[in-house]
Amino acid sequence: MKRIRWTGWLTGGALVCFVGVGAFLGIAHRSSLPAITPPKAADFPAEMLSRGAALAAIGDCIVCHTADGGVAYAGGRALATPFGTLYSTNITPDPETGIGNWSKEAFKRAMRDGVSRDGRHLYPALPYDHYRQVHDGDLDAIYAFLMTRPAASAPAKANELIFPLGFRPLLAGWKLLFLHQEEFTPRPDRDAEWNRGAYLAEGLGHCSGCHSPRNIAGAEKTGSDAYSGGVAEGWVAPALNGSGPAAVPWTSDSLFTYLRTGVDGRHGAAAGPMGPVVHGLSRAPEADVHAIATYIASLSADRVPKAPGAADRVAEAARTNPAGASLFAGACAGCHEGGAPMMTQGRPGLSTVTALQLDRPDNAIRAILQGIHAPTGPAGPAMPPFAASLTDAQVADLAAYLRSRFSERPAWTALETAAATVRKEESQP
Amino acid sequence: MTVTITVNGADHALDVDPATPLLYVLRDDLELNGAKYGCGLGQCGACTVHIDGKPAFSCLTPVGAVAGRRIRTVEGLGSTQAPGLLQQAFETEQAAQCGYCIAGMLMRAQALLDRNPDPDEAQIRAHMQTNLCRCGTHMRILRAIRRAVAMHKGIQAAQEVRP
Amino acid sequence: MTPAMSPLSRRGFLTGGALVVSFALAPRAFAQLAGGGEGGAGPAVVAPDLKGSLKSSPWLDAWIRIDADGRATVFTGKVELGQGIRTALLQVAAEELDIPSAAVTLVTADTERTPDEGLTAGSHSMQDSGTAIQNAAANVRMLLAADAARSWGIPAEQVTTGGDGRLRAPDGRTLSYGEVAERLSLHVQAVPDAPLRRPADYRTLGRALPRVDIPAKLTGGAAYLHDMRLPGMLHARVVRGPSAGTGLQSPDLDTVARMPGVVKIVRQGGFLAVVAERQWTAIQVLRHLQRASYARTTLPPLPADGSGDAVAATLKALPTRDIPIMDTSDPAGPAVHSVKARYTRPWISHGSIGPSCAIAQYVDGTMTVWTHSQGTFDVRRVVAELVGLPPEKVHAIHAEGAGCYGQNGADDVAADAAVIARALPGRPIRLQWMREQEFGWEPLGPGMMTELEAELGADNRIVSWRHAVWSNPHNNRPVGAGGVLAGNEADPPFPAPEGKPIPMPEGDGSRNSNPLYSFANTHVVYHFLKDMPARVSALRSLGAHLNVFSIESMLDELAAAAGIDPLAIRLDHMRDERARDVMQAAADRFGWSKRPKGDGRRGCGMAFARYKNLGAYCAVAMEVEIDRETGRTMVRRAVAAVDCGQPANPDGVRNQIEGALVQSLSWTGHEAVRFAADRRASFDWSSYPILRFDDVPGSVEVVVMDRPGAPFLGTAEAAQGPSAAALANAIADATGVRLRDMPLSPDRLKAALGPV
Structure with a gap:
């Protein structure tokens, strides 16, 4: 790991x-x-x-x-x-x-x-x-x-x-x-909770370490590029400044739920390196997590939400990706299709899961191959890995189906290669 | 639609919806009892089989996805008359109570031993983490796996001294 | 099927080559409360002088028949639940018949073949059936010997047996059991004093015989009801809301009726099921129908979620009926130390690994139901009332399921399958519940609370002891159609019967609330709560889990207050020698006197109980290590000692105790059913996590006390309470923190420990 x-x-x-x-x-x-x-x-x-x-x-x-x-x-x-x-x-x-x-x-x-x-x-x-x-x-x-x-x-x-x-x-x-950063100073135009959140997120929480892009020398980009999304251990760390593709805009409430429990009903579950972050925050003082959520939510407050809303183009996706539809029915539907217990119990539907809206398929492919480890301990959201049961070509079919069914955004490309890359990485000791 | 799968070395051509989870094909079409329905969610391991030598949840594996791949079930480890080494170890340790999880435990453990014939205790426990037992047979299951490791070593040692 | 079983003369004689046994079952107590083995009313007693279940089924041929080649078929009304009873009963029969165990075939509960022994529950199987088979076999051996003696013209006491199925005369003449059995009727009532074999001569009993059911379970043999495939069998799924007390609104039946492979949609009143040729089709239809919204259909609010305070608030809000359990007044000195504490347990799921399953077939006016219920004869009663057939037209047969540990969905699914089969005569219907249905609809183990107050005098003797327990009924086992979901859903519905307490000495919520210790001025009261916020029924050990947890935690709290050794305070208050012996045996094997002292991280705890104060004695000691950063408790090692009377199979006893200990660690340390406002929110293994391999103990050792020839006391539930309390006591010893609300989870322990 x-x-x-x-x-x-x-x-x-x-x-x-x-x-x-x-x-x-x-x-x-x-x-x-x-x-x-x-x-x-x-x-x-x-x-x-x-x-x-x-x-x-x-x-x-x-x-x-x-x-x-x-x-x-x-x-x-x-x-x-x-x-x-x-x-x-x-x-x-x-x-x-x-x-x-x-x-x-x-x-x-x-x-x-x-x-x-x-x-x-x-x-x-x-x-x-x-x-x-x-x-x-x-x-x-x-x-x-x-x-x-x-x-x-x-x-x-x-x-x-x-x-x-x-x-x-x-x-x-x-x-x-x-290395020129200075000790945090509060912004007088913001309230105490926001400042607390900014202090924690910028300092100890080091959120931008993953969620900001890095320059050629490996240092975080700042200014307007800050929080416009990065990469962590091969997982896309989505933008937190509102430029990301979330189907439904984040609010400070949904951020709090996500950071505290590892899953939010309209965005999905914390996966990959975000898991340990949630693990820590699930045990941190609740007020501090609220503060972080408030601060992070403010990063996108100025943007006009361009969230497309939930998509579920089931018939069209089945027509264009019949192989993917069949794989979905046998491998995924037991949790993610309507009427599945997870859906009845309010877990996120795939229509609003951010991983399916991102420009890159990496997070979806990683989640399929590696699964999701419950970030807050055994009672958290989890997903089994499919590396042993699905081939790269099948993962590609499935990812293409998921994208076409649950997102209005352009189809992903080179999926089989992406799957092969993740699998190869995973099989290394 | 016809799907051809290879289970325990034998080919089977089946007229079946390729989305059907392998579990139901094994149980209802091939009449193999080993893999069990436990959760259908990949959370308990009762349905574990090997696909191309790796442990997988048959409840979440569409049969169409494993056409032409090697599937092994607990029936492929041995029979009552000729039990495999791991099955012998489970029998010796009496490592079952209700036993509903045991076929999955065997397949899970066998996958470890196929990859690493001499795992240590921590490796065994970490590997078995995916499989649930409700009767509390864990201690015996662990003993049985350790016994299988020892039996394997014994066989190897015996083979080495043979001229 | 049982061809040899058909028409029999009244006297039970038939010549078909062997001694045939008629169906000499005692009059059954239909329409009576079941609950035999659970402490409720069992089958009617017709022969009070006899032992075990012979009291209700005294005819020998109801229990044993011997065929021409000397093989014995033994009938029991108890069933294999994974506890190994099949092997243990085989050993009992083989021992007392004095034949090899391989020559015995055991038939478990079947309403047309075996005696009704009530439920297989309450750790009663060895006491009821083991004792009955032991005495029946001794009677049979006595009759065989007497008959042989007559034919040889010698006194019966000169006839001996040698474990090989032959009777021997002193002069070397022999007769096989088969030869004698051919001319002997066993349709006679047992006598109470047939001589038992001497423990010193035991060949089979008390040996660690490998369990007969294990080989098939290891190799994919047909070991379970789930594995039965009958010709023409169809697959069904029952369709319900997410959990007990909810109902689907307007499921989309039109679409699914047109789906290929669907044979029938069964809808009767509120009952809805789909039948298909293939299992996968039935599941897909179920999922489609479950897309419908649901509404809560029953009125009482669900239990509050979460803390011990929430459990207590839920229970204390319910009207109580107060049942005095124990009141003693003794002269005693003044109190020096006084401790008062509340202990709670949340609602717990049985969590069977295999969701419940049944097969039913309705042919020519007869309903056959294969069930893994613990009450095969109750399934007959329930199904008969539910589908409107006379009981004799319902044939219930036990087939093994996954471990159930009480009343899980087994009874409900059997009734469901029967309703479907009645609507679709001819073909066998196999119905298995889905995982979320097992979590959502099975009766849970009830949430409970206790309040204890105890005082210790200057001489370190307890001078007063108060114990109050609040609980729903634990025994809501169905004895009629109103006890199962399909009955409640019928039109008109069969109403769910009002819950009743099981009277002491067995008790239900009150079980083990009466301490076996000798405490002065003991006052125990059971606040029985008949109104159930959640559907509940029997879970392994019933109230003993929390009552023993409470008593044994309190003893350690007192010991800590007074600075006395936990073992000493127990021995000082215990007169029962066998109880003292198991405590000492566990302590000796554990190395109690040389145990490491609690140092903030490591610590040791022990606890004891005699199950129901009637069953097995069990003491548990364990050493834990606490990760103070995470609050995680690792049990480094555990030792249990158990006295269950003569152990039929010591390895079977070890297996049961090991399992109960580990299961209790899971319940006590990790488990709680979650509730949302309108449903149970535990629906899978991530919303109801149980112990996995990384949390099981480093080692578990079980000392089985050797009690040659002592009456069977049962085993299965003896470790539940002591293991729970030993865990809490070890955590307290390690950290100084006393956790009184289950689950003793990492989060709770970490919160209690604070940051340092």
Whole structure:
């Protein structure tokens, strides 16, 4: 499982790093900060710990920093990238292998500057470009929370990156170009909830890390391009600025439901890398999730909705894609056709599922082949994978049928190739 | 419409709506009892069969989609008279209560052993996660899979010492 | 079918080569309350001196017949539910007949062949049928020996058996059972004192015989009702709203009537079903009809969803009938510690993996129904009333289904199939419910609550104990047409009967509310709630699940308050030696005295109960590890000890206890039916998640107490309550947090633990 969205920065980041390698070596050096004796739980006020817990849930630290079946926060999760594999590190307070002897200052330097206590540069898989925006007091709270987790001895696994990306001083160049974000300041023309949402979404939540496109150097585009959609682990992260193709416009209520439960009746279920995000938000303070929903909804408030509404052209789709219609009847209808229990119980109908409205078929194909893991735990929305039962050609027929039946938008092309690509990726270890 | 499918090595030409889930074709046309209707939603695993060697939910597999592909059911693992190794292990461990889930469990587990003959406990549990048992037979199912692994190793060791 | 069963003379003699057995069934208690085995009224007792179900069916040939080659056919009114009873009863019969188990054929409940033993429920099968078969077999062996002795002219007590189906004289002469049986009538009433074989001589009983039903289940053999294929069989689906208490409005019948492959749409009153040549056609028609909107048809509001407070509020809003269960007054010292607590359980689904199924065929005025109901004879009563036939024109035959754990959809689907078959005479109708129908329409295990208040004196003895339990009736098993959905949907409808409590000592919501411990000043009351917000009926262990959970949680709460060891407080209040033995056995095997102390993450808990205070004794100890980040509880290891009397098959007992323990962990730790305003909202395994492999214990060990020759006590439900309480106690030991509202889910535990 790959759960992180960061293929972008490496693509361009590599380029920049190569160019500037000599120039940056001089500024690449960062000093080591002194080791401390690990603090005790009693050193932190209870209020700070509970605030830290809530913030950590929104930042979803546990997802990347916990291996499958491993000890919470002890790291070791493999983060596969086209350039090799990174392993997340142990952020439990173990002094030898974790961050037990990190001072608050060292922690905050890592969160803001992407530098380890020992002075090494950290890869921007840790989204410090966002964490720079987090208030000092909140970083203190997260520090307190992490330093009071049970310590686990778990040495870092060696990354397996292609040459020369293992040479960390190169990262200084990337930072020089792109690491300029400042601490969040509220907008006086907006209310407190909006500002809270903006702070969380831009900072710890790092929503634009996936939902904004990236430039050639792998840094997020800003300005009018911000939130116009991106890619995460091969999944399309739809635009949040209203330029996306949702059949029904998002509202702050529907966003809240989606972020909190992983499914909204008129847009679909959280799939792929959005799953872990929902997992964290399902456990975060409800008011914070409302605030994030309010902020995200505001991003598209200025746009005139061009949502086409729900489509269900069942007869036409069956005529043009009879093979797809037959596959749908046997493989999908038990959940997604009218009269199926899931429909009777108010789960989203395919007519309004965003994945079928996107310009690219990737999300639909990934959902068909890989299924959807219930993001909020076993009671969440889930879908079984069809990789074993359907061939690439059948997936293509089915996707074409779904598109023609449930969307007014142009037909997808090269579906079989797209299916083959996803399948190949999936079959790699 | 005629659909030809290959089940446990035998070809069957069937006059059937190709949308029909494989499960009902196996049960009602081929009169194979192994795959069971549990949920029809791909959530419980009672209907698990192998398609080209991989475990799949037959309740969500249109029969037209598997024409010409290799389908294996629990009947293909062995019979009462000549049970397969995994079936023997389940018998030895008495790994069934009501048993309704068991054919699916066997097929699910067999797919793991075909891919990895020596899985560790965590791998076994993770792999079996898709299949539900309501009687609470999980501990015996796990024991049976471990036993099958050991039996397989024993056979291999025996073969190695043979001149 | 049973050709050898047909016309028999009144005396039960027939010569067809072997001793034939007439249908010597006792007069049945039609129209009576069923519920034998559930603590309700069972078949009428006609021979009170006899043991087990011989009381109601005293004729030997109702139970056993022996053919010319010495094979025995044994008849039981109980049924295989996956609990292994078929094998256990075979072992009992083989042992007392003293023949190899392979020479025994067992016939399970069939209204034309076997005795009516009421329900297969309440862990009663060994007590009722095991005991009956044991004594009947001993009677038969005694009669065979007596007859052989007569022919040899020797005293009967000189005749011996050797486990091979032959009778032996001291001089070496032998006769086979078959030879003797040919000339012997078994149409005689059992006597109460036929000598039983001595436990020391047991050849079959008490052995871990492999279960006879397992090989077919592992190889795709025809093991289930679901696997039956009768010539000309049609496939049906019944069409209903999303859940009990809803109805479809204007389903589109016109379209489906024209669909190819549809044989018939059956619509009678509110009952609607489709019959097709192919199963897939029937399902597609069902889906099409389900597109219709639905409305709620019954008035009482559904249970509130969610928290323990919501469960309590729902129950406390209902009118109660207060039934005193236990009141004692004893002199006792002043209280030093006092604890008061409320415990709740939400509504729970049986969650059978295989949705319920039945086959019915109506030919020449006779209805035959194959059913996996726990009450085969009740299915006959229900169907007879529902389709308007005399009971003797309804033949109900048990065939195995998926595990049911109480009253799931089995009875309803059998009635549904019969209604369809009556409307379409001739061809067999196979009807299986869909997954969402099983979740939506089966009777649930009732939501419950208890309030306990207990006081501990200075000498660490309990000086007062109050236990109040609120519950709907748990035994709404159908005994007439009003008890099934098709009856309620008929025109005119058969009204659902009013729920009744099962009286103590078995009890229903009150089951196990009377502590087996010796507490001073014990006051127990059952607030019986007849009005049911959700359709409910029996779920494995009935009220014992919550009552034992409550009692055993409270004991640990008291022990914690006083700083006493949980095992010590139990032993200090327990006089029953067998109870003490299982507690000690579990503790010893677990290593209780050397257990790791609760450290915030790891902890250990134990609990005990004797099921119904009449059945098996069971103690459970377990060690848990808590992930404080997620609230997830992992059971590292569990040990159970069980005393079920003479174990017929120790491995069968282990299998049952292991399963009950794991199932109880699922109920207690994870499960709750969800409700929306107008329907049940649990309709599949994602809206009703149960335990999967990643949450099952690291290990489960079962110690089966050896009680040679002791009366059978039953096993199946003994671990449900103790496992639930041991889990809560272990979590409390590990974390200091006491969870009193089921499910003890990760979210709840995390919320209770707080962020640190």
